[in-house]
Amino acid sequence: xxxxxxxxxxxxxxxxxxxxxxxxxxxxxxxxxxxxxxxxxxxxxxxxxxxxxxxxxxxxxxxxxxxxxxxxxxxxxxxxxxxxxxxxxxxxxxxxxxxxxxxxxxxxxxxxxxxxxxxxxxxxxxxxxxxxxxxxxxxxxxxxxxxxxxxxxxxxxxxxxxxxxxxxx
Numbered sequence: 538x539x540x541x542x543x544x545x546x547x548x549x550x551x552x553x554x555x556x557x558x559x560x561x562x563x564x565x566x567x568x569x570x571x572x573x574x575x576x577x578x579x580x581x582x583x584x585x586x587x588x589x590x591x592x593x594x595x596x597x598x599x600x601x602x603x604x605x606x607x608x609x610x611x612x613x614x615x616x617x618x619x620x621x622x623x624x625x626x627x628x629x630x631x632x633x634x635x636x637x638x639x640x641x642x643x644x645x646x647x648x649x650x651x652x653x654x655x656x657x658x659x660x661x662x663x664x665x666x667x668x669x670x671x672x673x674x675x676x677x678x679x680x681x682x683x684x685x686x687x688x689x690x691x692x693x694x695x696x697x698x699x700x701x702x703x704x705x706x
Contacts, residue, residue, distance in 0.1 A: 552581050556595070568645070571597060572605040576614055580634055585618040585627040612641035643694060650687055650694075657684050 556577045563573020574595050579586060586594075591602045606628055609615040614637045618627040631637035660680045667673035 552578075555581060566642075569605060569608065571595075571601050572608050575602060575605040576609055576630065579615055579628055580630040582629070585620075585629040587625045587627050589625065591628075612644060613637050614641050646694060647691075650691055653683070653687055657687065 556574050559577025559580075560570040560574035563576070564570040574597075575591055578591060578594060588599060588602050588606065591597075591606070592599050595602065603626075606615065606626070610617060610628070613631060614634070615628045615630055618629050620627055657680055661677070664673050664677045664680065
């Protein structure tokens with residue numbers, strides 16, 4: 538039995554609200570809003586969707602959707618699907634979205650922590666010759682503390698208990 542046009546319209550409205558929510562949530566966590574919308578849309582789509590379909594549904598440019606899809610694919614949150622005889626790019630959400638999200642977030646956190654560690658090492662090098670400067674001494678102490686916090690956060694991410702919890706769900 539096919540859904541009536543009225544029910545289809547209501548379900549499309551519900552999906553649209555959830556997709557917007559996914560974009561806001563991604564943005565609040567420091568991720569790309571468009572990527573959040575693309576992920577939510579694909580998760581709420583039965584089967585695969587082309588970039589053209591995503592572009593039309595989300596009201597975004599093909600470039601924005603394509604960049605978001607590439608980012609999500611690198612994170613393992615969506616997968617490219619091939620359709621015989623069709624050259625368009627189709628995507629679907631990961632089968633186990635919870636696990637993929639946890640993995641993607643951990644990967645993102647590790648990348649940010651690595652960038653921070655590089656910046657902290659550069660700060661150490663810059664401050665090394667300024668030992669007599671009181672401001673530099675204070676700053677060097679804070680940089681050392683940030684090194685410790687970053688290392689502890691890395692240890693937390695490597696904790697076997699966290700890895701076990703990440704597999705649940």
